[in-house]
Amino acid sequence: MINLCFHGIGTAPYGVPAEEAAYWIDADTFHRVLDLVGERSDVQLSFDDGNASDVEVALPELTARGRTADFFVIAGRLGNPGSLSADDVRGLHGAGMSVGSHGMHHRVWRRLSPAEQYEELVVARRRLEEVLGQPVRMAACPLGRYDRATLTALRRLRYDLVYTSDRALARPGTWRQARFSVRAHDTADDVRAWLRHGDRYAARLADSARTFVKGLR
Numbered sequence: 001m002i003n004l005c006f007h008g009i010g011t012a013p014y015g016v017p018a019e020e021a022a023y024w025i026d027a028d029t030f031h032r033v034l035d036l037v038g039e040r041s042d043v044q045l046s047f048d049d050g051n052a053s054d055v056e057v058a059l060p061e062l063t064a065r066g067r068t069a070d071f072f073v074i075a076g077r078l079g080n081p082g083s084l085s086a087d088d089v090r091g092l093h094g095a096g097m098s099v100g101s102h103g104m105h106h107r108v109w110r111r112l113s114p115a116e117q118y119e120e121l122v123v124a125r126r127r128l129e130e131v132l133g134q135p136v137r138m139a140a141c142p143l144g145r146y147d148r149a150t151l152t153a154l155r156r157l158r159y160d161l162v163y164t165s166d167r168a169l170a171r172p173g174t175w176r177q178a179r180f181s182v183r184a185h186d187t188a189d190d191v192r193a194w195l196r197h198g199d200r201y202a203a204r205l206a207d208s209a210r211t212f213v214k215g216l217r
């Protein structure tokens with residue numbers, strides 16, 4: 001299976017950091033990608049960063065197409081201008097979407113101090129759980145980066161699924177899953193190539209993934 005990850009849709013609002021703006025795509029590209037995906041059950045969709053476009057653009061399209069997706073919200077931005085509100089997050093969930101944590105401050109989950117790790121993995125999740133009134137069991141690593149200590153902590157904290165951005169195919173049911181992020185310069189044709197030939201990316205990454213997993217033991 002293949003996981004596609006989206007961020008903002010439309011024009012990035014003024015003030016969005018450059019490293020995030022590089023992942024905003026226009027609505028036309030978004031529609032084309034959804035057309036490509038169609039009803040394929042081996043393609044899973046997710047949305048990172050909790051931008052307002054999640055409810056303004058993505059949700060109506062997904063609903064119209066009868067698809068569900070996973071939304072990874074930055075707890076520290078809830079209610080900020082341009083970001084989802086608590087009501088928006090409940091609305092996503094009420095519409096059949098899944099909600100996971102993208103941490104508190106959108107900082108890289110590498111070399112976190114104990115206090116930072118607690119804030120990112122425990123406090124952020126708790127804040128989302130208070131909004132939803134139910135457990136949050138999924139996380140997506142901000143900016144796709146993580147290290148062994150963070151993965152160990154996510155396991156200890158009993159997260160059920162952790163998404164990365166490692167651009168490889170994923171195996172259903174595995175605890176850590178790679179995703180292909182659609183970036184500002186990607187076209188629907190690029191995504192078509194991933195959907196057709198995603199295994200080529202996987203072959204290249206499999207060795208490093210194995211090495212990495214060995215390092216975890």
Ligand SMILES: [Zn+2]
Pocket residue numbers: 048049102106141142143
């Ligand atoms: Zn992010």
